[in-house]
Amino acid sequence: MANAVKEAWKAGKAVVNGWLAIPNAFSAEMYSKCGWDSVxxxxxxGVQDYLSCVACFQGIQPSGAVPMVRVPWNEPGIVGKVLDAGAMGVICPMVNTAAEARALVQYSKYPPAGTRSNGPIRAGAYGSSGNYQKTANDEILVIPMIETKTAIENIKEILDVPGIDGIYVGPSDLSFSYGKEPKLDVEDPEILAIYDMLLAETGKRGIAAGLHNGSPAYANKMIQKGFKLVTIANEVGLMCQAATAAVKAARGG
Amino acid sequence: MANAVKEAWKAGKAVVNGWLAIPNAFSAEMYSKCGWDSVxxxxxxGVQDYLSCVACFQGIQPSGAVPMVRVPWNEPGIVGKVLDAGAMGVICPMVNTAAEARALVQYSKYPPAGTRSNGPIRAGAYGSSGNYQKTANDEILVIPMIETKTAIENIKEILDVPGIDGIYVGPSDLSFSYGKEPKLDVEDPEILAIYDMLLAETGKRGIAAGLHNGSPAYANKMIQKGFKLVTIANEVGLMCQAATAAVKAARGG
Amino acid sequence: MANAVKEAWKAGKAVVNGWLAIPNAFSAEMYSKCGWDSVxxxxxxGVQDYLSCVACFQGIQPSGAVPMVRVPWNEPGIVGKVLDAGAMGVICPMVNTAAEARALVQYSKYPPAGTRSNGPIRAGAYGSSGNYQKTANDEILVIPMIETKTAIENIKEILDVPGIDGIYVGPSDLSFSYGKEPKLDVEDPEILAIYDMLLAETGKRGIAAGLHNGSPAYANKMIQKGFKLVTIANEVGLMCQAATAAVKAARGG
Amino acid sequence: MANAVKEAWKAGKAVVNGWLAIPNAFSAEMYSKCGWDSVxxxxxxGVQDYLSCVACFQGIQPSGAVPMVRVPWNEPGIVGKVLDAGAMGVICPMVNTAAEARALVQYSKYPPAGTRSNGPIRAGAYGSSGNYQKTANDEILVIPMIETKTAIENIKEILDVPGIDGIYVGPSDLSFSYGKEPKLDVEDPEILAIYDMLLAETGKRGIAAGLHNGSPAYANKMIQKGFKLVTIANEVGLMCQAATAAVKAARGG
Amino acid sequence: MANAVKEAWKAGKAVVNGWLAIPNAFSAEMYSKCGWDSVxxxxxxGVQDYLSCVACFQGIQPSGAVPMVRVPWNEPGIVGKVLDAGAMGVICPMVNTAAEARALVQYSKYPPAGTRSNGPIRAGAYGSSGNYQKTANDEILVIPMIETKTAIENIKEILDVPGIDGIYVGPSDLSFSYGKEPKLDVEDPEILAIYDMLLAETGKRGIAAGLHNGSPAYANKMIQKGFKLVTIANEVGLMCQAATAAVKAARGG
Amino acid sequence: MANAVKEAWKAGKAVVNGWLAIPNAFSAEMYSKCGWDSVxxxxxxGVQDYLSCVACFQGIQPSGAVPMVRVPWNEPGIVGKVLDAGAMGVICPMVNTAAEARALVQYSKYPPAGTRSNGPIRAGAYGSSGNYQKTANDEILVIPMIETKTAIENIKEILDVPGIDGIYVGPSDLSFSYGKEPKLDVEDPEILAIYDMLLAETGKRGIAAGLHNGSPAYANKMIQKGFKLVTIANEVGLMCQAATAAVKAARGG
Structure with missing residues (x-):
């Protein structure tokens, strides 16, 4: 049950991550085969709930991409359920304080590191020859989202919480909370300075920084800058961009 | 219940058509808003059945694109069901003889033109102020696929069947049946000569010719040539092409 | 596995039948509890396919109403599947000849009466203490729809086909095929004369005549006339009528 | 993205609201076309979860009725998800204190008014030409339910919370919490006096009062009294009432 | 709406309980007919969410087994929803303190015993001739899970909370929290001593103790010991054990 | 895209085959990992339709078992769809004549061997590095069911149809059509003599004979006898047998 994202990070490599908004296993299956390190x-x-997440995980599996999830909220019931379903990483929105980060770790780890309940119904079926419970705490990534001014103010305490493997930056919420327009692929210097700080602070602690991006070019630039987990839009966004361009081209435009 | 595809054809215009393989209403909804004349x-x-077709029709509706369906086979049960669900055009695979074309027309039209059973459960709710049954035979397009050598040999008899509004060419099956490699965006002269013949024969009869394409550029070329209904790949294909390119670009490739 | 509809008919009683168009088990469950003899x-x-039919059957079961199905077409695959799912009656559209009626009987009955394949996956679980296969041919109703001029012309031969338990009249298709407006609750004398003939011919042979109705009042009149299976609109129609009236009343209209 | 309910309220008009318990897009689609101002x-x-809510929103859309949701609980994850799906109003059960009302507003509004996370995946596709984020805080209705003795005791503080657009009264829970039988269409003087108080207090603050009703007649009376949002039962209730009456009438009862 | 589990407990009998992980009504239907007292x-x-729970309840109903649910977490929204769907018992994970137990009771009972909101959409349809609200508080079982060291330390206060009908022991989480390997069918003396204590303390208070088991033999031993609610694995586990054995036997192994 | 079943047959080995009746991907996923050669x-x-078949195929894939399908009927639409979904074998019920066998081959093979239409939407994604169309005719198994007296009478002509890879015997239908009780694991000498004949005739032609069985012991005996594809009940049957036994054992029975 080695987690290829974790191994890439150990090797100093960045991970290119896909993002699923369409609640359908077939769509997930085809999209996952496009070269992503993780999905x-x-x-x-996204237009997803627990059962669509399970279906998407089944769609992802043949591709070999690492299955992760962004949970809807920092709530123990859903964190436990997606881990049992086989998530190898949990990205959690709106973690603003060390207490919230500690709660997330608690929900995500088996005792004694946390309070996750035992019962990995689908995850256990694929884990290390029956050894899932022994390796889960080490292999599954716990990744709070840093996306508010409050979180930035509390960043050191958050990053010091044991069990945090990385952070994930939501640029549009972060901009929003600083009174700026919510958008991806930010060029605003104040926000970029925050990125630098986050890269420095995560770097000191040996944990990874991730970023949500709107375009591959920006994602590539951010890899150069030091981000270790970059996402490019979502599948429905890529599809609609491609479709809009195709219609225009077919019309000779 | 005026059919915008029919109106475009009357005005001599070509129609750019989307194609849905993902059985999901949300995916259909977003894709349909990308500028297509029909979907x-x-x-x-496609990975579709009757209930996913209904869901996709609901997804298509707000876009204003004309909802059509390619049925799995020339079978009266499913033709009736998709029409009742609101299809404004039926594309039917593998129509090889005039008898098969006549059967398709029978299944698709109310008496006296055909034997379609009355009960347009969803279609009737959106049709011409309760007038659906009076306009359906005129407005709904009946489009046999021409995609075998046998069909080409019988083409005049097929095109002479009353009630046929157009034909739709499946290039890969057509190539296959001529002993060639099955592919889209064909440049094989023998196949292109067949396209010319089909455009000429449909033109004489005032009916439209449609073509399945793999790329917008080829589709545009075919519009120039005279095709009146051009499809570009499907939504999952566009998504995967875009995703593969995005992964590569994010990696700096 | 005694069929309460069959027993009612033996006792000379008419059966009031519900009709499900919404593909949802909860909706079916609530609707079925409203007093119907059969649903x-x-x-x-209807907006139904095989799996939604199974779900609706599960919804119907606690009500005690007899579960029946109108199949999409006279096709052996689907007839077998709905019987295996537990249908106690099969209403089949557009049966126009004795040959078609014989085919329907073949698809619906186990050998030697027919060619139905053995495997009543859900039906067997509720049938006569493991005796399903021995009683199915007797208990399950085979009911061709009589709804075209052709069927009327062939009516005696159709009714003489062994294994037919009743007929079901589709008034709107019947009117349509006679060049009249397709509608329910017909008052047209020519159609009413056909009803009389059908009641006479079915009566002679000891089989039941059923009718699709638009209103309870008309259905009641038809029971008086001799019809033994009367349906009133469908659940979505009743809901929308009630909702439209409720909106109006709430507005003081 | 103008909200027609808000506009009606500005114009002093009452809104007649539908209520969906059946988790099905087709059912929602047909029901929504019956004349409701909002659904x-x-x-x-109701028998609804997040994905069925999205499906119902797709069903509601062609009708033009304003899509709203009653969330299962005052929880940030689900409030965010239904807003992203396109809800133009959030009705939240069991809001008993000003703190709970403030939390609801926080979950429902973008910064700086609240902490809603940015990502209106379906909502954004229909909002004001890409302007969704700028208008959402103004246009989307935040409506706590007032349905306990505690809430009544705290009513002024609750109503004073900035961002509250209206309240919605649940008569059966309110009666229950006062030790009375839980029922709709209440005639109990103590409860009616509470209604008067609520109309007075909301009136002072220029916000709307809504009420759940069991019958159109009572709903109409409540409109006369000053309620601005009246719901009549739900679709499954209307369907079952109509079905029960139809069965009885068909039997000549 | 008498609860057969409650009646069995009053009569001093143990209840054999089934466990559903597969989110499918047909699977639930067949499994429920295998002789369980409750399911x-x-x-x-399990791979379940709210709508799959409703579907499974519909599948369970014809069997007569008492439908219960293990909720994902001690959260008022989901507790209310599964009760409205017809759960006759709520098993809640990870209840560690009296406060948590009191909260669970609050969510599960109508006023004045609790704060459950009125609206038993499916449950009410099957309850005591419209008397559901009057009997629900008495008939529906509230069963906190005792599965951590903290819970054991707080056990007396937890068991003293009014409204608790029983407890349910999760052996693998309990072992885990004591630093032991998480497993079912425990033979560890420290854990067995805890079982004895729990049987004694529940016995004193006249409430039932339940246990999750891995094998029928162990479950039977635990019935002898005094447990009143024993579960044996889940349906997918039984299926996979049986399938693995069948494959081996077919190969002559 | 080598087909492991075909390879086993070439090597003279028998294949142990699983059978899926539950329309659920998770159930299929867990069951498929139990050691089957094919599923x-x-x-x-089974309670399956096209979309549940796709979901089950996704569930089967990680196990490495060969995915096959029994289609509902010998109909070109559904045969094409399941092949496109990735079926590596098609078992078709009730093939009674050489003409029916030839039709099945036509539906299952690309030109020039048949008339299958090109578009392997899911199958192509896993086939031989983009070579699916070139290998499909060779690798995909076409297996008519021999299960009636008529089929036995026509057996030589059926087996001589080019493209048939094996036959599959349905013992209960076969017994039924000979006027015997429909059952599996037959010991009737007349039926066993037919098995011998079928093994001899298939052996002469180098094609495989398969058999549906009720128990692993019987299946093993049939492997000894020469059958090359043996199925043991289905997953729901195994589950219910195991559950019934577990309940009994837990009660000390």
């Missing part, structure tokens, strides 16, 4: 089911803003 | 649910080779 | 899943014009 | 998906007591 | 939908570790 | 989705008597 994340977005249960917060 | 077709592919029940033959 | 039919409409796979022809 | 609410009931995720608390 | 529990496992929303915590 | 067949039963669309005829």
């Amino acid at each position: 994340t089911v977005d249960m917060q803003h | 077709t649910v592919d029940m033959q080779h | 039919t899943v409409d796979m022809q014009h | 609410t998906v009931d995720m608390q007591h | 529990t939908v496992d929303m915590q570790h | 067949t989705v039963d669309m005829q008597h």
Whole structure:
């Protein structure tokens, strides 16, 4: 049950991550085969719930991409359920304080590191020859989202919480909370300075920084900058961009 | 219940058509808003069945694109069901003889033109102020696929069948049946000569010729050539092409 | 596995039948508890397919109403599947000849009466203490729809086909095929004369005549006339009538 | 993205609201076309979850009725998800204190008014030409339910919370919490006096009062009294009432 | 709406309980007919959500087994929803303190015993001739899970909370929290001593103790010991054990 | 895209085959990991349709078992769709004549061997590095069911049809058509003599004979006898047998 994202990070490599908003296993299956290192089911803003997440995980599996999830909220019931379903990483929105980060770790780890309940119904079937419970705490990534001014103010305490493997930056919420327009692929210097700080602070602690991006070019630039987990839009966004361009081209435009 | 595809054809215009393989209403909804004149649910080779077709039709509706369907086979049960669900056009695979074309017309039209059974459960709710049954025979397009050598040999008899509004060419099956490699965006002269013949024969009879394409550029070329209904791949294909390119670009490739 | 509809008919009573167009088990469950003798899943014009039919059957079961189905077409695959799912009656659209009626009987009955394949996966679980296969041919109703001029012309031969338990009249298709407006609750004398003939011919042979109705009042009149299976609109129609009236009344209209 | 309910309220008009308990898009689609000003998906007591809510929203859309939702509980994850799906109003059960009302507002509004996370995956596709984020805080209705003795005791503080657009009264829970039988269409003087107080207090603050009703006649009376949002039972209730009456009438009862 | 589990307990009998992890009504239907006294939908570790729970309840109903649910977490929204769907017992994971137990009781009972909101959409349809609200508080079982060291330390206060009908022991989480390997069918003396203590303390208070088991033999031993609610694995586990054995036997192994 | 079943047959080995009646991907996923060589989705008597078949195929994939399907009927639409979904074998019920066998081959093979339409939407994604169309005719198994007296009378002509890879015997239908009780694990000498004849005739032609069995012991005996494809009941049957035994054992029975 070695987690290829964790191994990439150990080797100093960045991970290119897909993002699933369409609640359908076939769509997930085809999309996952496009070369991603990991694919994340977005249960917060995507059109996803628990059962569609399970279906997407089944779709992801043949591709070999690492299945992760963004949970809708920092709530123990859903964190436990997606881990049992086989998530190898949990990205959690709106973690603003060390207490919230500690809660997330608690929900995500088996005793004694946390309070996750035992019963990995689907995850256990694929884990290390029956050894899932012994390796889960080490292999599964716990990744709070840093996306508010409050979180930035509390960043050191958050990053010091044991069990945090990385952070994930939501640029549009972060901009929003600083009174700026919510958008991806930010060029605003104040926000970029925050990125630098986050890269420095995560770097000191040996944990990874991730970023949500709107375009491959920006994602690539951010890899150069030091981000270790970069996502490019979501599958429905890529599809609609491609479709809009195709219609225009077919019309000779 | 005026059919915008029919109106475009009357005005001599070509129609750019989308193609749905993903059995999901949300995916259909987003894709349909990308500028298509019509969107077709592919029940033959797409991952679709009757209930997913209904869901996709609901997804298509707000876009204003004309909802059509490719049925899995020339069978009266399913033709009736998709029409009742609101299909404004039926594309039927593998129509090889005039008898098969006549059967398709029978299944698709109310008496006296055909034997379609009355009960347009969803279609009637959106049709011409309760006038659905009076306009359906005129407005709904009946489009046999021409995609075998046998069909080409019988083409005049097929095109002479009353009630046929157009034909739709499946290039890969057509190539296959001529002993060639099955592919889209064909440049084989023998196949292109068949296209010319089909455009000439349909033109004489005032009916439209449609073509399945793999790329917008080829589709545009075919519009120039005279095709009146051009499809570009399907939504899952566009998504995967875009995703593969995005992964590569994010990696700096 | 005694069929309460069959027993009612033996006792000379008419059966009031519900009709399901909404593909949902909860909706079916609540509707079925409203007093119907039988409830039919409409796979022809309703928004239903095989799996939604199974779900509706599960919803119907606690009510004690007899589960029946209108199949989308006279096709052996689907007839077998709905019987295996537990249908106690099969209403089949557009049976126009004795040959078609014989085919329907073949698909619906185990050998030697027919060619139904053995495997009543859900039906067997509720049948006569493991005796399903021995009683199915007797208990399950085979009911062709009589709804075209052709069927009327062939009516005696159709009714003489062994294994037919009743007929079901589709008034709107019948009117349509006679060049009249397709509608329920017909008052046209020519159609009413056909009803009289059908009641006479079925009466002679000891089989039941059923009718699709638009209103309870008309259905009651038809019971008086001799019809033994009367349906009133469908659940979505009743809901929408009630909702429209409720909105109006709430507005003081 | 103008909200027609808000506009009606500005014009002093009452809104007649539908209520969806059946988790099905087709059912929602047909019901929504019956004349309602708004239609609410009931995720608390209805048989609904997040994905069925999305499906119902797609069903509601062609009708032009304003899509709203009653969330199952005052929890940030689900409030965010239904807003992203396109809810134009959030009705939240069991809001008993100003703190709970403030939390609801926080979950429902973008910064700086609240902490809603940005990502209106379906909502954004229909909002004000890409302007969704700028208008959402103004246009989306935040409506706590007032349905306990505690809430009545705290009513002024609750109503003073900035961002509250209206309240919605649950008569059966309110009666229950006062030790009375839980029922709709209440005639109990103590409860009616509470209604008067609520109309007076909301009136002072220029916000709307809504009420759940069991019958159109009572709803109409409540409109006369000053309620601005009246719901009549739910779709499954209307369907079952109509079905029970139809069965009886067909039997000549 | 008498609860047969409660009656069995009053009569001093133990109840054999099934456990559903597969989110499918047909599977639930067949499994429920195998002789269980009660069948529990496992929303915590099973592949279940709210709508699949409703579907499973519909599948359970014809069997006469008492429908119960293990909720994913001690959260008022989901507790209310599964009760409205017809759960006759709520098993809640990870109840560690009296406060948590009191909260669970609050969520599960109508006023004045608790704060459950009125609207038993499916439950009410099957309850005591419209008397559901009057009997629900008495008939529906509230069963906190005791599965951590903290819970054991607080056990007397937890058991003293009014409204608790029984407890349910999760052996693998309990072992885990004591630093032991998480497993069922425990033979560890320290854990067995805890079982003895729990049987003694529940016995004193006249409430039942339940246990999750891995094998029928162990379950039977625990019935002898005094447990009143014993579960044996889940349906997918039984299926896979049986399938593995069948494959081996077919190969002559 | 080498077919492991075909390879086993070439090596003279028998294949142990699973059988899926539950329309659920998770159930299929867990069951498929139990050691089967192949797993067949039963669309005829199982509670399966096309979309549940796709879901089950996704569930089967990680196990490495060969995915096959029993289609509901010998109909070109559904045969094409399940092949496109990735079936590596098609078992077709009730093939009684050489003409029916030839039709099945036609539906299952690409030109020039047949008339299958090109578009392997899911199958192509896993086939031989883009070579699916070139290998499909060779690798995909076409297996008519021999299960009637008529089929036995026509057996030589059926087996001589080019493209037939094996036959599959349905013992209960076969017994039924000979006027015997429909059952599995037959000991009737007349039927066993037919098995001998079938083994001899298939052996002469180098094609495989398969058999549906009720118990592993009988299946093993049939492997000894020469059958090359043996199925043991279905997953729901195994589950219910195991559950019934577990309940009994837990009660000390």
